[in-house]
Amino acid sequence: MLDPMRLRVLVAVARTGSVTAAAQELHYSQPAVSHHLARLEAETGAKLIQRVGRGIRLTEAGRLLAERAEEILGRIESASAELAAYVGLRSGRVxxxxxxxxxxxxxxxxxxxxxxxxxxxxxxxxxxxxxxxxxxxxxxxxxxxxxxxxxxxxxxxxxxxxxxxxxxxxxxxxxxxxxxxxxxxxxxxxxxxxxxxxxxxxxxxxxxxxxxxxxxxxxxxxxxxxxxxxxxxxxxxxxxxxxxxxxxxxxxxxxxxxxxxxxxxxxxxxxxxxxxxxxxxxxxxxxx
CATH class of the missing domain: 3.40.190.290 (D-Maltodextrin-Binding Protein; domain 2)
Structure with a gap:
């Protein structure tokens, strides 16, 4: 089962274009970002990123998963807001x-x-x-x-x-x-x-x-x-x-x-x- 935290890391890397920028955006250390990416590759059995000179880029599999991950994370956030409105945790947001x-x-x-x-x-x-x-x-x-x-x-x-x-x-x-x-x-x-x-x-x-x-x-x-x-x-x-x-x-x-x-x-x-x-x-x- 895919870990939403690791999907969030992949989306951040795809959006920012680097491990360093993703780490800054997520307030993680660079080693933590690299660890999450490695674990995500192990979970999926697919190569998601590749080294290019001093930087990285997503593979075709990585781009596909990043696109789906953005939708998945958006749905999780939306579901959380909907549930909060139903159970009265807060007044709600739309x-x-x-x-x-x-x-x-x-x-x-x-x-x-x-x-x-x-x-x-x-x-x-x-x-x-x-x-x-x-x-x-x-x-x-x-x-x-x-x-x-x-x-x-x-x-x-x-x-x-x-x-x-x-x-x-x-x-x-x-x-x-x-x-x-x-x-x-x-x-x-x-x-x-x-x-x-x-x-x-x-x-x-x-x-x-x-x-x-x-x-x-x-x-x-x-x-x-x-x-x-x-x-x-x-x-x-x-x-x-x-x-x-x-x-x-x-x-x-x-x-x-x-x-x-x-x-x-x-x-x-x-x-x-x-x-x-x-x-x-x-x-x-x-x-x-």
Whole structure:
């Protein structure tokens, strides 16, 4: 049976890249770290690290085990927090990862609602785009991940349950100071500003349906930067409503885009029922 302490050592070595740095992070001696690694290799029967000059690197087996170990340790920590909430050892904690415009709009409102109903419950926020938020959820680093999806079909993540929060419309974002077309097709010759991978794929689909391929001149995940660039006349863009609610540049104008809808979900991991702190956060996110 794998020892969680030794798994923690392996994860620290993988994250820091050296025995010395791992020892400092864990407050262990270097010989203690080396001992734990040697014992872990003996337990698994696999070579996990190899010497490279004065340093070390993980073998393929070591990298595989380190990735799984991070998830295992996250699950242990999550289980400890859940058990503590159930038996009343402390008031509990719930951790949330969400994309930036969610954190800038409805998540703080949900946090206030949660605090009013459960004043002893500690809520922790982390900013993360959907792919990273899902990774953190699977690894047990967060309890709820707020995600978005567009109309395009996406495969379901094994073990992940989605709670639909709401849908939000999309808008064509144009410079306020410049007159011009208010349709996608009318900007077939314009420069475009694209966002994250999912948002870019959505933009490409919308433009393809309008009969052209956009000339993407700039790419940024920062919706504040997108609006500033549009206002400066550097290009046009498509943004969802949350991005425009969280921040609106005075130098832009927006036009609703029929067919451009972003679906927002709260994701949890594992079989129901959810632990009480997680269930309370979901209720707050749903506005209940």
């Amino acid at each position: 951790r949330l990862a969400a994309f930036p415009s969610a954190l800038g709009t409805f998540v703080p409102t949900a946090a206030v609602r949660l605090a009013e109903r459960h004043p002893g419950l500690e809520l922790c926020f982390t900013e993360a785009e959907p792919p990273e938020a899902l990774r953190m959820l699977r690894a047990g680093q967060v309890d709820v991940a707020v995600l978005f999806r567009y109309g395009e079909a996406e495969p379901d993540e094994e073990g992940v349950r989605l709670t639909h929060l709401f849908d939000e419309p999309g808008f064509l974002v144009l410079p306020a100071a410049e007159p011009g077309a208010e349709t996608l097709a009318g900007h077939a010759g314009s420069r475009w500003i694209a966002g994250c991978e999912r948002c870019r794929a959505h933009l490409l689909r919308l433009c393809a349906e309008a009969g052209f391929e956009p000339r993407v001149s700039f790419t940024t995940d920062d919706y504040v930067a997108v609006q500033a660039m549009v206002a400066a006349g550097l290009g046009v863009a498509v943004l969802p409503e949350l991005a425009l609610t969280a921040h609106r540049h005075p130098g832009i104008r927006t036009v609703p885009l029929p067919g451009s809808t972003r679906r927002v979900f709260a994701a949890t991991y594992g079989e129901p029922p959810d632990p009480p702190p997680t269930a309370a956060l979901l209720t707050a996110l749903l506005g209940g």
